Amino acid sequence: MFDLDLFRDFRSKVAGPSADAQGQAAARLARAIEGEQTPGRSILRLIRKRRYAALAFATLAAATGTALFISTPWHNSPGFLEKAHAALTPPAEAILHMKWLGSGLTDLACNSPSEVWIDQTPPHRFRALLTYPEGYFRPDSGECPFEGVKPSEVGGDSESGRQFPTDPVRELREAISAGRAHHEGQTQLEGRTVERIRIDPAPTCPKAVSEAVEDYGSECFPEPGYAYVDPKTLHPVRIEGFQEIARPGGDFFVFRVERFVTFEYLPRTAANIALTDIQARHPRARP
Amino acid sequence: MMDSFPSDGDCLARSLRDPRAFALIFDRHFAAVHRYLHRRGGRDLADELAAETFALAFERRASCRASGSVLPWLYGIATNLLRHGRRAERRQLRAYGRSAVDRWAAYEDEEAAARVDGWALDARLARALAAMRPRERDALLLYALADLSYEEVALALDVPLGTVRTWLHRARETARRELAEPDVLPLATSGADLHV
Numbered sequence: 001m002f003d004l005d006l007f008r009d010f011r012s013k014v015a016g017p018s019a020d021a022q023g024q025a026a027a028r029l030a031r032a033i034e035g036e037q038t039p040g041r042s043i044l045r046l047i048r049k050r051r052y053a054a055l056a057f058a059t060l061a062a063a064t065g066t067a068l069f070i071s072t073p074w075h076n077s078p079g080f081l082e083k084a085h086a087a088l089t090p091p092a093e094a095i096l097h098m099k100w101l102g103s104g105l106t107d108l109a110c111n112s113p114s115e116v117w118i119d120q121t122p123p124h125r126f127r128a129l130l131t132y133p134e135g136y137f138r139p140d141s142g143e144c145p146f147e148g149v150k151p152s153e154v155g156g157d158s159e160s161g162r163q164f165p166t167d168p169v170r171e172l173r174e175a176i177s178a179g180r181a182h183h184e185g186q187t188q189l190e191g192r193t194v195e196r197i198r199i200d201p202a203p204t205c206p207k208a209v210s211e212a213v214e215d216y217g218s219e220c221f222p223e224p225g226y227a228y229v230d231p232k233t234l235h236p237v238r239i240e241g242f243q244e245i246a247r248p249g250g251d252f253f254v255f256r257v258e259r260f261v262t263f264e265y266l267p268r269t270a271a272n273i274a275l276t277d278i279q280a281r282h283p284r285a286r287p
Numbered sequence: 288m289m290d291s292f293p294s295d296g297d298c299l300a301r302s303l304r305d306p307r308a309f310a311l312i313f314d315r316h317f318a319a320v321h322r323y324l325h326r327r328g329g330r331d332l333a334d335e336l337a338a339e340t341f342a343l344a345f346e347r348r349a350s351c352r353a354s355g356s357v358l359p360w361l362y363g364i365a366t367n368l369l370r371h372g373r374r375a376e377r378r379q380l381r382a383y384g385r386s387a388v389d390r391w392a393a394y395e396d397e398e399a400a401a402r403v404d405g406w407a408l409d410a411r412l413a414r415a416l417a418a419m420r421p422r423e424r425d426a427l428l429l430y431a432l433a434d435l436s437y438e439e440v441a442l443a444l445d446v447p448l449g450t451v452r453t454w455l456h457r458a459r460e461t462a463r464r465e466l467a468e469p470d471v472l473p474l475a476t477s478g479a480d481l482h483v
């Protein structure tokens with residue numbers, strides 16, 4: 001009797017999927033998932049970056065152009081940007097409190113907001129609840145139960161050498177200061193009116209996508225990103241763009257969207273200062 | 288909060304309410320589906336169809352009847368997608384069978400690739416596969432490459448179990464005939480043992 005099991009050896013040594021192939025498939029599925037949640041919007045693009053390095057988990061790099069309908073003509077309005085910069089710069093005597101939702105593939109399943117309290121007074125102590133502290137891509141480890149996922153709690157200050165690496169509005173502030181931000185007028189975003197700001201890449205960024213992907217030293221992407229701010233408070237509603245992400249098999253540029261749930265400056269009261277103190281909250285915790 | 292490791296069924300059921308839950312299905316099974324497609328149609332086709340498989344699976348997840356692993360269902364979608372490329376797959380198998388040089392698959396390393404290119408058995412298997420009817424080839428490769436049971440093959444192809452048995456019987460006959468024929472290619476001397 002002929003044994004069909006002989007065919008089990010057929011092309012048995014083929015390589016696994018490349019990171020590019022997996023990334024592109026992940027991006028496509030993420031778009032479909034996001035499309036069901038927010039019809040008509042695609043939010044995630046992913047390009048593998050051929051570089052193997054550790055990375056800070058969420059600084060928004062300069063970003064991409066997702067074509068969106070703009071209700072008013074493009075125009076620059078320096079007055080607006082100056083006001084935005086002021087509104088996005090925490091007062092010295094304040095605690096910055098941010099809560100935001102990221103986007104991604106596994107994050108979409110494991111989603112819970114990240115949250116941080118940063119004391120604006122030196123040494124800038126912070127405490128953060130981060131959903132993805134150990135890297136973006138979670139293998140099938142069972143750590144993600146879909147709901148009630150427990151974010152990791154981290155803390156530090158500038159004296160301990162551990163500053164908060166994930167200020168999603170820092171890039172926007174820096175872009176305004178450097179003249180790389182452009183006010184593009186009002187637009188509708190998820191049912192509300194917002195002001196759109198384009199963030200151009202820094203002059204030092206590679207000029208082409210291929211260069212960014214190949215450039216082992218590059219951490220920025222040669223396409224613009226966008227920030228959407230509330231017309232009254234000028235606080236961020238959404239920031240989107242490419243950011244560098246660590247994954248097994250290499251780093252990637254991932255087009256991410258950060259949706260802000262909370263952005264506020266808390267008075268520097270004892271109770272609010274305590275929110276920045278991880279040791280006070282976890283006396284037995286060790287660094 | 289769920290305490291235990293969520294099963295595929297949990298993910299799928301939850302994804303109907305919360306589409307994000309489908310991401311874990313991707314994380315778990317993308318590599319396996321890609322590998323299956325890679326072995327059948329080469330790397331380029333696998334890159335394209337594996338992505339298509341998960342996009343379609345997400346779209347059709349409400350129709351999935353799997354209670355345990357969703358892999359057979361995913362393999363079924365992947366196999367159906369391969370139908371559009373059947374002629375190409377057959378041409379590729381024939382060419383591989385004739386030349387014993389695999390220009391379509393990417394191997395783990397150069398050594399593996401060199402071994403395969405010099406390995407007549409793989410090429411003869413390719414030739415036998417090319418000689419099979421498409422559905423018989425589908426059933427055989429779901430069994431042999433995807434490691435599905437007969438019942439799972441039936442589920443993947445959405446046909447009765449008896450039909451799978453018939454197809455596999457015919458595939459076996461074709462394989463026996465093709466592999467018994469004198470070959471223009473020498474059989475490998477690496478100990479490959481044909482149980483004909």
